[in-house]
Structures are given as C-alpha cells and as structure tokens.
Amino acid sequence: MKLRKNRMESVYDAIIVGGGPGGSCCALRLADKGKKVLLLEKATYPRDKTCGDAVSGKTVKSLKTLGLLEQVQAQPKGDVYGCAFSSTNMDYVEIPFKQDKAYAGAPGYCVRRYNLDNVLFSNAKKYSDTIEGFSVTELITENNFVVGVRGFNSATKKVEEYRGKVIIGADGANSIVAAKLGVGKNDPAHEIIALRAYYKGITGMKNNIELHFVDSILPGYFWIFPLEDGTANVGVGMVTDDIKKKGIDLRKAMISITKDHPLFKERFANSSIEGGEAAIKGWTLPVGSFHRKNHFNGALLIGDAASLIDPFTGEGIGNASFSGITAADVAAKAIDEGNVSEERLKEYDTALWKEIGPELGTSYNLQKWGRHKFLLNMIIKKASRSQKIREVISGMLANELPRGDLINPMFLLQVLMA
Numbered sequence: 001m002k003l004r005k006n007r008m009e010s011v012y013d014a015i016i017v018g019g020g021p022g023g024s025c026c027a028l029r030l031a032d033k034g035k036k037v038l039l040l041e042k043a044t045y046p047r048d049k050t051c052g053d054a055v056s057g058k059t060v061k062s063l064k065t066l067g068l069l070e071q072v073q074a075q076p077k078g079d080v081y082g083c084a085f086s087s088t089n090m091d092y093v094e095i096p097f098k099q100d101k102a103y104a105g106a107p108g109y110c111v112r113r114y115n116l117d118n119v120l121f122s123n124a125k126k127y128s129d130t131i132e133g134f135s136v137t138e139l140i141t142e143n144n145f146v147v148g149v150r151g152f153n154s155a156t157k158k159v160e161e162y163r164g165k166v167i168i169g170a171d172g173a174n175s176i177v178a179a180k181l182g183v184g185k186n187d188p189a190h191e192i193i194a195l196r197a198y199y200k201g202i203t204g205m206k207n208n209i210e211l212h213f214v215d216s217i218l219p220g221y222f223w224i225f226p227l228e229d230g231t232a233n234v235g236v237g238m239v240t241d242d243i244k245k246k247g248i249d250l251r252k253a254m255i256s257i258t259k260d261h262p263l264f265k266e267r268f269a270n271s272s273i274e275g276g277e278a279a280i281k282g283w284t285l286p287v288g289s290f291h292r293k294n295h296f297n298g299a300l301l302i303g304d305a306a307s308l309i310d311p312f313t314g315e316g317i318g319n320a321s322f323s324g325i326t327a328a329d330v331a332a333k334a335i336d337e338g339n340v341s342e343e344r345l346k347e348y349d350t351a352l353w354k355e356i357g358p359e360l361g362t363s364y365n366l367q368k369w370g371r372h373k374f375l376l377n378m379i380i381k382k383a384s385r386s387q388k389i390r391e392v393i394s395g396m397l398a399n400e401l402p403r404g405d406l407i408n409p410m411f412l413l414q415v416l417m418a
Contacts, residue, residue, distance in 0.1 A: 001031045001127045008129060012038045013335050015149055015164035017136050017177050020049065021059070021317050022303030023170030024120035026324030028066050031127035033332040038162055039128040040149065042135045045121050049113035050196060050283040053233045054080070054209055054225055056108055057097070058318030062325060068123060069105070075115040078226035079106035084208040087377040088215045090263055093384040094208060110209070110225045110233060139167065139180045139299070145340070146298035166331045166340050167299045170324065173284045175305035183293050183301075188240040190290035190307070192314055195250050196235030197280040198227070201271035205232060214261060216253050219370030234258070237285070237314050239367070251280060287311040288319065288360035289367070291353065295345040300327045308356065312363035319356055326352050
C-alpha cells in the first residue's frame, strides 16, 4: 500500500463516512487495491466508543486478513478461550471455544474500543486522506447517483464538499448516510438497547465471556466480559420493544443484578465501577434480524449503518469488519469497470448476506428462544451435564458446524436424549 499525506483530491475513488472498525477496515482494503480514499470521522482519535468490547473469531479473521492482528494483540486485553452461560434456574455451563491449531493466540479477545479503534484508525490514516472532526450533513446527488458529501469541518469552521465515485456509510447506529438514503429508521422490534460499565474487583473471573439469563431482564441477558488486569466490561441488553412493553428500567435492573442476584451478589460484593454509577453508559444496536437495504447508485452501507449487529450476542465488530472488507472488494471492481450503479453494487449485498445471513437468522431465532424460559433452561441444563452437547455448541460458536443446526429438530431431540 502507498502511504498518503493528505493530498486532497478533486474526486476520490471512495469516500468513507465513519472511522470505526468497519470504516477503517474498508479504507485499508481499498488502499491495498490501489484506490484513493477519503476517510471522514466526526470524532478526534483516540476516542471512546460504548460497546461490549468483545473481539470475536470473525474479527480476528479480519485482523489477520489486514495484517493487524499482532498490533491488536499488543493492546491491553482479556484473552477469551470460551463462553459461560447460566439459566434463570441458575444452572451454569462453561463451553470452551475450538482452538485453531494453526494459530497460537487465543480464539478471541476483549479489547476496549478506545484501544482497538485507535489501532485500526491509525493504520487507515497512513494510506487514506483523513479528516477528523468532520460531520457529514448532506449527500450530493446528480442524475440519481450519490457523487459526494457535504459537511462541517470543525478545524476550518467551514462547510466543505468532497466528491467520490463510491460513498460508503460506516457511521454507526444513527447513520446520517443511511438516513439521507431513506433507510435509516430503526425498528424497535429489531433494535437492542444496552448499558455497560467497567468494573474492578469481581471474583470468579475466568477467560470466558459470560452470558447470564436473568428473570428480571428476559428475553435479554446480563454479561461479564474479561478485560485487562482483572477489569471487566459488565452490562445488560434487551430488545427496545420488550423494554417498552415490560416497563423495565435497565439501569436499575443492572445494578440490582450485581447487588441482589444469588449468582452475582458475592462476586460483586467488593467490586467498584470505574467512575461510579454515573459512568454506566447506554447505546442503541440496530440488529441484523432486519435486512436493511445497503446498496444504492454510488453508495454502500456497512457495519451498524447497515444494521448488521448479531441479534443474539449483540456483537457487531465482526460483521462490521467483514462488511467493510466485502464492500471494498466489490467497490474496487465496480470502480475499475466504471459502473457503480445500484444493480452493479448489489454484488456486495449478495456476498455479504450469503456469508452472514444464515448466522443472523439463527441468532434471531435464538434471541426469540429467550421468550421461552423452559426451552432456554432445558438447553443450558442439558449442556451442563453433557460433554457431547457442549462440543456441539462449541463447534457452532466457532462456526465449525452450521449454527443453524442449533435450532433444528434433530438438535433439540439430541438435547432431550442427552
């Protein structure tokens, strides 16, 4: 890749709005293909981003593809070797992730977004023209094609315009690009509201991401994700519709779980929140149970802007990074062909959903399982007693076995017979 020094172009091959994992991965991939990229970011890096901080195996794969895995591994982090679940009956099971024999590192990590995103963005800056503190306010269209962006540059205090052959919206859950393209409204039935805080002093921490199903927040869950030096990312998440219907105060529910729930009150007895309870932060997650349109004449959407968050786990970095790389591959070919029409860019949607569609569909079904407490409790109880069931679930979590098998009748029969 050729280093760039902000030699502002009259027309870019691609303009990427948003420098998070999806946008930065997309910029790096396009630069690797020799494209001139402008990366616009409304914040100034390094910056924090409210998140669960889980770096999944899918994200690890993207980092390896871009040659950035070692840089991320060097950040303060928690190594993740498995997943732990508990049911409303307080049955508990630990399921190790499958270990890649060709790869010496942990199968996954938890890395604060302050650090992860800065690694990705700092690398993207080396190979793209970049403007931080730039807030896009409008898309420029000509002949029914998106051909540029207009926005406010906080450094120059001016409204500025930039033009590109493909405009890529990577600007998150409240995407301006998606809104201007007419697809930005989130559906409360396909949206999660989550809260998180950083805790110190929790006992019983292992190298697992923990997902706990608690009566007070069903069909959501309570999580504990290990970070560096005994710190943990702790949070709760629920579908927006369910929160409204049940009248749940998520903040109170989260604090109550840590102080009163039999599984956690002792583990949290001597813990403290970094910054106190005022530091508990919330955010919105548009999930992939809804297939949002993501390709237009001259424009693409990736990551949270394309509503790609996993409906069951709430993890979004993996699909954001994968969608960024996939969008870059398709956009580069379309630019070379001189055809960036909606019809041509549909290849991105096809490739993206062929890879993640079945997984998102299964995760949506798993999310709905949370409304059937008996079924949820039965599977966790059986898994706690059966090595065979644990191995099957581990293979599915690692994508070594089709995750769709988790909801087919034969798997349920296998659970019942275990």
